[in-house]
Amino acid sequence: MNSLIVRRILRGDVGAAARLMRDLDDELPSARSALKELYARAGRAHVVGITGSPGAGKSTLADKLVEAARKGGKSVGVVAVDPTSPFSGGAVLGDRIRMQRHTADPGVFIRSLAARGSLGGLSRSVFDTVTVLDAMGKDLIILETAGVGQDGVKVAGAAHTVLVVLSPGQGDDIQALKAGILEIGDIYVVNKCDRKDSEQLTRSLGLALEGTSPRDGWTPPIIKTAAVLGRGTRELVDVINEHRSTLVRAGAWERRSLNMARTAFMELLETGLRGFINEECERGKDCRKIFGDLAARKTDPYSAAKTTLRKLLSKSPPPPSFKKRGCPPFSKACPPVPRRRGRRGI
Amino acid sequence: MNSKKRKIRVLIAKPGLDGHDRGAKVVVRALRDAGMEVIYTGIRQTPEAIAGAAVQEGVDFVGLSCLSGAHNHLFTKVVKLLRAKGARGVTVFAGGIIPASDIPGLKKAGVKAIFPPGTPTRDIAQWLRAAAKHL
Numbered sequence: 001m002n003s004l005i006v007r008r009i010l011r012g013d014v015g016a017a018a019r020l021m022r023d024l025d026d027e028l029p030s031a032r033s034a035l036k037e038l039y040a041r042a043g044r045a046h047v048v049g050i051t052g053s054p055g056a057g058k059s060t061l062a063d064k065l066v067e068a069a070r071k072g073g074k075s076v077g078v079v080a081v082d083p084t085s086p087f088s089g090g091a092v093l094g095d096r097i098r099m100q101r102h103t104a105d106p107g108v109f110i111r112s113l114a115a116r117g118s119l120g121g122l123s124r125s126v127f128d129t130v131t132v133l134d135a136m137g138k139d140l141i142i143l144e145t146a147g148v149g150q151d152g153v154k155v156a157g158a159a160h161t162v163l164v165v166l167s168p169g170q171g172d173d174i175q176a177l178k179a180g181i182l183e184i185g186d187i188y189v190v191n192k193c194d195r196k197d198s199e200q201l202t203r204s205l206g207l208a209l210e211g212t213s214p215r216d217g218w219t220p221p222i223i224k225t226a227a228v229l230g231r232g233t234r235e236l237v238d239v240i241n242e243h244r245s246t247l248v249r250a251g252a253w254e255r256r257s258l259n260m261a262r263t264a265f266m267e268l269l270e271t272g273l274r275g276f277i278n279e280e281c282e283r284g285k286d287c288r289k290i291f292g293d294l295a296a297r298k299t300d301p302y303s304a305a306k307t308t309l310r311k312l313l314s315k316s317p318p319p320p321s322f323k324k325r326g327c328p329p330f331s332k333a334c335p336p337v338p339r340r341r342g343r344r345g346i
Numbered sequence: 347m348n349s350k351k352r353k354i355r356v357l358i359a360k361p362g363l364d365g366h367d368r369g370a371k372v373v374v375r376a377l378r379d380a381g382m383e384v385i386y387t388g389i390r391q392t393p394e395a396i397a398g399a400a401v402q403e404g405v406d407f408v409g410l411s412c413l414s415g416a417h418n419h420l421f422t423k424v425v426k427l428l429r430a431k432g433a434r435g436v437t438v439f440a441g442g443i444i445p446a447s448d449i450p451g452l453k454k455a456g457v458k459a460i461f462p463p464g465t466p467t468r469d470i471a472q473w474l475r476a477a478a479k480h481l
Binding site for chain 1: 351352353355374375377378379380381382383384385386387388391392394395398399401402403404431432433
């Protein structure tokens with residue numbers, strides 16, 4: 001049955017792809033086997049990440065990039081993430097508003113995702129959604145993060161080319177010196193460059209980036225744009241393409257792809273382990289006892305964590321969080337998992 | 347299947363030449379607070395763009411708001427386009443200035459519920475939740 005869905009998706013069936021993305025977002029085990037087939041077909045698209053603070057102009061820039069790519073005859077997928085409410089679990093996904101004019105274009109597939117508790121501006125399902133779009137044959141995939149602060153660096157492991165978008169009026173030159181988001185850009189975009197104070201931002205950004213050693217044969221440039229007015233966006237597109245060819249020339253394309261695969265894999269591993277630990281701790285009385293011991297200062301966090309970790313890792317897989325949902329995400333189609341005895345390391 | 351895990355996804359859109367989106371935004375916010383993922387596409391949308399967005403976003407519901415008087419034409423068109431695109435699982439509901447006499451016709455055309463001005467937003471969220479039971 002899955003391969004029917006897969007066949008429809010590979011044929012470009014938007015509805016089927018959208019439903020699978022939904023199932024993946026909702027973590028349905030059935031969707032994972034479909035993803036497995038698609039994963040083998042993916043890996044060709046150029047993934048461009050756009051990150052920056054809320055209101056910097058990420059969506060508007062994405063809209064212009066879509067326009068340019070379409071003019072160049074490329075098919076485009078857009079994955080736009082917005083934050084989930086930590087209180088209600090709901091979300092307002094509004095990135096699409098800026099790109100809505102492309103909806104009727106069959107060469108463009110725009111998908112909004114809610115972060116669903118993931119930090120760093122991405123959602124857990126971002127990687128899966130990109131895989132589906134990639135397998136559908138999209139040449140360019142734009143990955144727009146939720147508005148991030150200073151340490152939303154996760155996108156660096158999810159894209160070949162990372163655009164960091166800044167806009168004027170967000171603080172002095174010390175802000176530009178800080179660690180985090182201002183280290184991950186392959187291209188820095190000073191948007192809203194029609195505003196007077198944008199010159200100062202460009203200058204302090206330039207100073208902050210000065211002396212940055214080139215990575216993969218590439219020194220991150222600063223591009224000035226006014227996305228709403230369409231100013232500078234053509235140059236930006238040229239620079240993005242240039243980055244791509246530089247990566248390919250330097251043999252760094254594969255390295256980036258490997259890094260992206262690694263990020264997605266580690267993310268899954270961490271999620272699985274976290275779920276396992278949470279469940280074990282919720283069920284077991286051990287943890288409650290540990291909390292008590294800690295509060296009473298009978299032990300310290302490091303020793304307690306070390307002992308507990310050792311104990312957890314000696315338990316036989318599969319982790320219960322996977323078992324409940326059907327099968328672990330990295331298993332074949334739910335084979336019986338052999339019981340293992342004895343202590344096991346990772 | 348697994349209904350507790352599924353997050354309800356809703357697209358709220360304003361078809362046609364009508365810039366009054368206060369009501370739509372109030373609904374967007376209320377549904378967000380009810381724990382749903384709400385995609386808002388903004389004002390002055392064509393029925394084609396709305397149906398296309400609904401398919402790409404894989405939503406359960408499309409909520410249409412119209413205060414201009416063109417609801418009969420626009421709402422019906424959205425329902426038809428959704429069907430044409432094979433999005434049969436998508437339920438359409440609506441709000442705005444809709445004369446009571448137009449409601450039976452709209453319901454017959456496939457708009458499953460119409461929430462006139464003065465509807466408590468809680469009622470809308472409750473209706474959506476009940477209608478999403480089968481998911």
